[in-house]
Amino acid sequence: MRNVDYHLHSYFSADSEENPRNQVLEAIKYGLEEICFTEHHEFHFPGLSFNLDVSAYFDEIQSLQKEFEGKIKIKKGLEIGLDSRFKEEIDLFVNEHDFDFVIGSIHEIDDIEVYEDTNYYKNKSKITAHREYFEHLLECIDTFKCFDSLGHLDYVARYGPYQDKLIDYDKFEGIIHQIIKKLVENGKGIEVNTRLFQFPKAQIFYQYLLTEYAMADGKIVTLGTDNHKADRTLDRIQEAQHLIQSAGFSEISTFSQRILDK
Numbered sequence: 001m002r003n004v005d006y007h008l009h010s011y012f013s014a015d016s017e018e019n020p021r022n023q024v025l026e027a028i029k030y031g032l033e034e035i036c037f038t039e040h041h042e043f044h045f046p047g048l049s050f051n052l053d054v055s056a057y058f059d060e061i062q063s064l065q066k067e068f069e070g071k072i073k074i075k076k077g078l079e080i081g082l083d084s085r086f087k088e089e090i091d092l093f094v095n096e097h098d099f100d101f102v103i104g105s106i107h108e109i110d111d112i113e114v115y116e117d118t119n120y121y122k123n124k125s126k127i128t129a130h131r132e133y134f135e136h137l138l139e140c141i142d143t144f145k146c147f148d149s150l151g152h153l154d155y156v157a158r159y160g161p162y163q164d165k166l167i168d169y170d171k172f173e174g175i176i177h178q179i180i181k182k183l184v185e186n187g188k189g190i191e192v193n194t195r196l197f198q199f200p201k202a203q204i205f206y207q208y209l210l211t212e213y214a215m216a217d218g219k220i221v222t223l224g225t226d227n228h229k230a231d232r233t234l235d236r237i238q239e240a241q242h243l244i245q246s247a248g249f250s251e252i253s254t255f256s257q258r259i260l261d262k
Helices: 020-029 054-067 084-095 126-143 173-185 200-215 234-246
Strands: 004-008 034-041 073-081 101-105 189-193 221-224
Touching: 004 073, 004 101, 004 189, 004 221, 020 034, 020 054, 034 054, 034 101, 054 073, 073 084, 084 126, 101 221, 126 173, 173 189, 173 200, 189 200, 189 234, 200 234, 221 234
Parallel strands: 004 034, 034 073, 073 101, 189 221
Antiparallel strands: none
C-alpha cells in the first residue's frame, strides 16, 4: 500500500506559516513516496482571507518537483471550502486551474466558522451541532461535483465545548449513509484524515465509515494528515493504511490532473 499524504498545507494557506520545502523534506525523512499539497481557498470566509495565489503556488510546487525529482512525487492540490451560496464562483475557480487533486471540505456554515470558541456551538448540544454539520455536508455534496474526495467528514469532532467531542456513529448512521450513498453515486472519494487518530474512538469512526463506503461500492479512498506544520507521525499513516486495508481496499487513491492514477 502506497505511503502517501494527500492533505497538507504550507504558507500558501492562510492558517499555515510552514515553508513547503520543509514539508517535502519531512515527507522524505519518513519514507513517503508521494505527497499532495492541498492549499486552502474559501469564498467569503468569516474573519480570515483564504485567497490562494495560484500562480505563485504553482511556481513553487514546480520548482520543488524539479529539485526533488526521483526522490518523491509532489502534486499540486486544492482544499476548496464548499458553500452552496457561492456555487458559481467555486466551480469557476476549481475548473480554471490545473490542479492534480481537489478536496471538498466544510469549515463554516452560514458565515459561522465550525471552530473552537465560535458561535457555531453556542446553545447547542453536541448531537445538534454534529447533526447540523452532517446536514450541511449532505447539501453540499448534492450541490457540488467539482471535488475528487470529501475531506475530514469528522471535522466537527475536533472542536466544541463538550467533554467528549468525538462523533457517536450510531446516532448519525442514517444521515452518514445518505452522505456515502451520494458520494458513490457521484463518483467521489472519501478521505481518511488522521488528525484525530490519537483517539481510538476516531479510528473506530473511520472503520465504520470505510466499511459502509466499501459496502456501497465506493472505489476512491484518499489519506491525509492535514498537517499545517512540517511534522508528522508515521504511526498515524500506518494505522490509517491498516483501516483502509481491513475495509477491503487494496490501495490508497492518488490523482494526476484530476484523473485517478492506475
